[in-house]
Amino acid sequence: MNAAASVSAPAAVAKRPKRPRGSRLRAAALALPLVAFIVVTFIAPLGTMLVRSVHAPVVADAMSETVALLGDWDGGSLPAEAVFATAARELLKAREDRVIGQVATRVNRVQAGLRSAVTRTARRLRGLQPESWRAAMIETHAAWGEVDTWRALLLAGERYTGRNYLHALDLKRDAAGDIVAQPSEQRIYMALLARTLAVSLAITLLCLLLGYPVAYFIAHAPPGRANWLLLLVLVPFWTSLLVRTTSWIVLLQSQGVVNDLLVLIGLVNDDERLALIYNLNGTLVAMTHVLLPFMVLPLYSVMRTIPATHMSAAASLGAGFGKAFWRVYWPQTLPGVGAGSLLVFILSIGYYITPALVGGRTGQLISNMIAFHMQQSLNWGLAAALGGILLACVVALYLVYDRLVGVERMKLG
């Protein structure tokens, strides 16, 4: 038996160098379905969305010759007859190809009010063989007689454009092509982005404030109790988001439990019930609740690794609880604080459902605006640009975190 063991041992040693490559390949092959899944469902859509934010080929394709001719145009006066003729021909072609609606939308985004100019002209010019296309086009729609219309057409003909990003940043190009701020009544995205960042920061701080003591308590509870407490943290996590959000509505609405209670104990008059939901407050409360586990779990996992003797040692060295906590315990939990905060912050700046349900008007975040542009206004380019800016914020944040704390120190649970 001993002899057999001693014989097989060197054989195993001799085999070993061969194994890793085969098993590594096999392990990699097992991961392939996931990789394919991620590529198809995440990277590809994300990529096309980001491309869409700068790539707008509709006009450039449908009216390529017109755009090319306009390239040589001085921009001061109306273009030459040849340009009108080409434009008319390409508009008719676009109508035949059934892309005239997209062209009209695209041009209209550059300059509001041009949609009808495009569609009506394409409709009315059909079958005409006028001597002057210029006269005919201006007759169908007066806009063709204005220099700005042609400038808009030229801009809409850009295959690659930063216009969506400018728009998302509340900027635009003026007539001279310089980048200027939008008129103040149209500046909505930056304010929304600022609100999103502020709300996310507030939620992160709330989660930290509420989650830190909970994590501390669980991490230093006896093992049996710790499991139960952890379960209490996780049960809401397993409950449907919709159910949880709806229960906040039940609690916080003006005829809800909280208001009823406040009225009952006389803190609030019946006719002055507090508006606790369908506003920023609703978004804050519900999102803090939803995201709390993402803070507690990384904190808990870091705190569990800190030996209890550290606090005892600090006490024996003469430090009171406060000093011991701030100088010995808190610094050691920073990787967890960083991971939890980053997680909560990143999740909340992209959060959509909860603010949509309980945010009312003042509690809407930038993701709700993105959804609006995706589903209602169908301005996918702008939606993509807003998404791109959000993504840039997250990446910037990650880099700052890496610089300050070091990503390799992050502990996610």
Added chain:
Amino acid sequence: MDTQDPSRRPTSGEGAGAKTADVYVEFNGVHKTYDGVTPIVRDLHLTVREGEFLTLLGPSGSGKTTCLMMLAGFEAPSAGAIRIDGRAVDAVPPRKRNIGMVFQNYALFPHMTVGANLAFPLQVRGLDRAAVAERVHRALRLVRLEGFEDRHPNQLSGGQQQRVAIARALVFEPRLVLMDEPLGALDRRLREEMQFEIRRIQRTLGVTVVYVTHDQQEAMAMSDRVAVFNAGRIEQVDSPEVLYEEPRRPFVASFIGDNNLLRGRVAAVDGDTCDVRVGDVVINAFMVTRHEVGDDVVLAVRPERTGLVSEAGTYTNEFVLRVEDMAFLGDHLRVLTNIGGHGFVVKIPNIVGHGGVLAGEGVHIGWATLDCRAMRPPEDESSD
């Protein structure tokens, strides 16, 4: 001021000085229970003298660490009082006791450098920057780690971390230092080196040390006195020599070094000695405690205090015993025999004369009365 200078504290010295010094720590009837039923520490009386190195020795669960934690203030006695330097400390929180503590796994703060770890207790006490730097430097020199200020604990070996932990417990110059199995995580060689090191530092500073370990050799090597714990009680407190030579309880006899324990009944008493019947033989023994004829006793005979009888009458106890098994261990021969129905181990030095010992044969063994101690058996102890 140089901490290496032994003249700094008059009480420091070779341990002999410490023995005449004042009582520094006193446990007076201390009782500890967590659930109100199971006692962890029972009616404990213990004094630690100023400048003394006292070790609490015992198996795990014997209450020694609980005693240390009560002294440090992390646990409160259920009954009784602890005094440090004459003052009752029941109401004094750990941070105000001014006791240096070395934890089992060092408890160095991993996010701080060695220098910051050592500076921590000084900064907490509000020392200025220059004084802190000077004391940190001095403490590091004491443990022979000069120049390690900027390292982090995880960049140090186990032995170095241990030295830092000791330096941190000493840097604020406490008069009492507690050590909770500080060498448990080190390998054997390092442990022996650190034993001398800790002893050297303790003698240099003349600081009072209460040390907890379950390793009897460690306790013997380092301590002025050892308190042997068993089941929440102190069995005996004495210097290592006395514990070894004159154990007063069967537990101490078996825990410190090797001992053959034989149960028997007193057959005759003569002054300090008695005849004890063990099975079919009668053994003459020295009485540690007074016994009357008919008392049950336990006899303790150390294997190395027995000898081959070359000439009858050399020892007061001489028997021919059957060799049941034997092992050659280089410097000695370990022989398992049987006396009065008890297994009995005999250690025969590797010098002339052991060649005649053969398994299955008889061997003529003897020992002196003073090397055979008659003690009260452990069952009786609950009644006292």
